[in-house]
Amino acid sequence: MAGNEDAFTMAAQDEAIIARNHDELSVKGHDQSRKHDSAAAEMAVDDENSPLLPLKSHANTTPSRNTSPNRTDRITEPWTAFGALPWYKRPSIYWLLPAFFPLCLAWGGLIVPKTYLILNLICQDYLSDRAAVDPNFHTLPLILGEQNDQCRDAHVQAMVARFQLYAGLLSGIFSALVAPYLGALSDRIGRKKIIGFSTLGAFIEGIAYLMVGTYPQAISVYWLLPAFLLDGVCGSFGSVMGNSLAYATDCTPPERRNVAIGYFHGTLFAGIALGPMLAGAMMKWTGSLLVVFYYSIGSHLFFILFLFILVPESVSKTRQDHAWEKYRIKKEETHEESWLDTIKNYNFFEALSILRPRGPGTSNALRRNLTLLASIDTIMFGVAMGTMGIILIYPQYLFGWDPVQASNFLTIANVCRVTSLLVVLPLITRLFRKPVPAGGKCAHRGADMLDIRIVRVAILLDLIGYIGYATAMTGGMMMASAMIAAFSGVGSPTLSSAITAHVPPDRTGRVLGALGLLHAMARVIAPTVFNTIYSLTVGHFTQAVFVCLGSLFLVVFVLSWFLKPGVSYDEPDVSYPHASSPTEESSSTANA
Known part of the structure; x- marks a missing residue:
């Protein structure tokens, strides 16, 4: 702490x-x-x-990216420090993405199997309990992964929604506690160690799912809850994603950062789009729902090994030393003598202070922009994560969809999202944003009007999509609404890029750690609110949750008009104690 x-x-x-x-x-x-x-x-x-x-x-000039940067630039503009390194030691998003994609495939492929495994197991418990108290009640055996009409019951739906709520609370609360710490720690020890640690939690969670699914009579579905807790302690997938974006930020100049971050979001949603197809093919080929969990465990293990063996570290020894020096000085000033003092003085919301910076170089406009951008990003993330389970069980209840139809629904929606991230966003950036010329200044410069307009359009698309969910009378209308909402995917990387562009590079880990805290809080609050609304209104006014979300996006759209372009944290320029040469840095970034 x-x-x-x-x-x-x-x-x-x-x-x-x-x-x-x-x-x-x-x-x-x-x-x-x-x-x-x-x-x-x-x-x-x-x-x-x-x-x-x-x-x-x-100096009035900044070195071009082809020249050897001075020691200050290797801190303030870290992406300029890697040009002298051999290609196999040079940090790049193209090192991380190949290992990140199988991980996202597993994550996407598990969405439907997880939901239907939990649904079937809870339904089985419900039917067994009902049969125990009512001798005249008869039930048919349930088959895991198959559509069971007996489970199309409002009581079962409410129980599943509550279970998802418990899972979200356990994972979300603990990830909220550790995410800011992990984000800040990555500035001092590097991104790779934190990404690997956070992946370990999901690896163990996959083993828990496999055990519960293999021995449903001996192991209760509620034994999954400790696995959710452990995943939260490790930072959960949000920490993996957040520190991966920090890795991309380290390697990429600000004018191209939204595209680089978009590649990670695109890879994520490509996994969500293609993962269900791959999972469906594996289940059809083997006849088992559990084969997907074996694949997930293998993918997480592959990612961890690839990360530590091949991927170069993006935080150079110079930057790590500088971060440790600032940490040491801060510890001396606070005079904290024991872990008990640390716990006593711990402030859960202190992480958010980076979003309200004070002192030289700051302004009211900066604080307003950071607060609004972080709020919009958190709301969009919370809605996406908090409604994922509802969007799957809602058409199952309303239209009688089976796992195959649900998988196809996810695939089509996420193909649209991937298209928006890998085609639409780079095209917009290339057409409407001029690159910084060689020798030009690449430092943080805040959001520009292109960023703000992209965010507004993304919010508007989400608004239309959720209104469509509320008014959908057929499966086709549900699908069309999902496709419209999917193109709002251009908003997430633009928001992340805009937020990091407001602060100096040595605060990237801190600001993304603060976003990690907000995302973790959203993972707790959003499912709590949305699942509670759904469990209370299902069978009466089932669309109520989507009406509420449409109203929320209307408010967010209004807030987006208070953003101002060209606002940034103009921190006084400083140099740093010891900066290794590019040759020296090569040894620290190779396999740190």
Whole structure:
């Protein structure tokens, strides 16, 4: 928890260091060459009387990406530091994506089997309990993974909704506690270790599903709940996704970041689209629902091994050392002497302070933008995660869909989402956003009007889609509404990109950790609210939950008009104590 505090209270320390440095150094030669600036920085660091974090010279030019960056740029613009490394040691999203895709296939392939396994097991318990108290009640044996008309019962639907609520609470509460800490810790120890740790929870959860499905008479479905808790303790899939986006942010300049993040979202939804097809084919070929869980366990194991053996670390030794130095100074200032002091002073919401920054370089517009962007992102994420189970059991109740129809529904909807992420978003970016020329400044610059317009369109598409769910009278109308809502997928990577563009690179882990906290809270609150509404209204006004969501998106659409372009955290420029050369960094980024 000490690490969690460190992640979100460093602004005051930075300001103190900058003020001290201003008293000790004077900045001269604004028109001098970059070479002279680098030499001056070397002398400043080597001088035993120089401050720990001397001020950076304000040269008027920024090196092009083909030149060797100076030591400050390797911190403030980390994507410029990898050009001198061999290709196999150079961090890139194209290292992580090949391993990420099978993981997403497994995650997508499990959505329907998980839902129907839980539905069948809870239905089986319900029917058994009913038969035990009513001798005249007779039931037929249930087949896992098959459509069972006996389970088309409002009581069973309500029980499944409550179980999904418990699962979301256990996973969401604990992931909310650890996600900010893991995000901040990744700035100090690297992204790979955190991604691997978070994947471990899902790996164990898959084993739990396999055990419950294999021995349903001996192991209760409620033994899945401890597995959900453990998944939350490891950070859950949200931590895997969040730190993967941090990896992409480390490797990508701001003007292309929404596309890079879009590739990860596209890969995720490609897995959700193709995963059900793959799962359906495996179930049809083997005749077993459980084969999908074997595939999931294997995919998670492959991802962990690929990550640690082949993928280069994106946080260089220079950046890690700088983050540890700031952490050490902060710990000395807070005078926390024991873990008991840390627990006593722990503030659950301290992680969110990065969304309301104070001090030099900040403004009311910055705080408003960060708050609105984070709120919109959290609401869109919460609605997507909180209604995923409902959107599957709703047509099963209303239209009598079986697992195959539900899988086809997911596939078609997510093909549209993948198209929006891998085709529409890159095309829009290429046509309407000019690239930064070589030698131009690539630092964070806040959201531009293109980002804001994409977000507004995405919200509007979600609004139309959820109104369509509420008014759908046939399966075809349900499918059409899902396809419209799917194209709102361009909003998520744009929101993530815009948020990271508001803050300096050394705060990327912190701001994404704060988003991880909000996402984890959304995973608790959204399913609680939506499943409660659905369980109370099913059979009476079943569409009520979608009416509420349509109203929510209308409010969010109005809020999006308060966003302002070109607002960013203009932190005073500083240099850093020791920056290894690209050659030195190659050893730390190879297989860290």
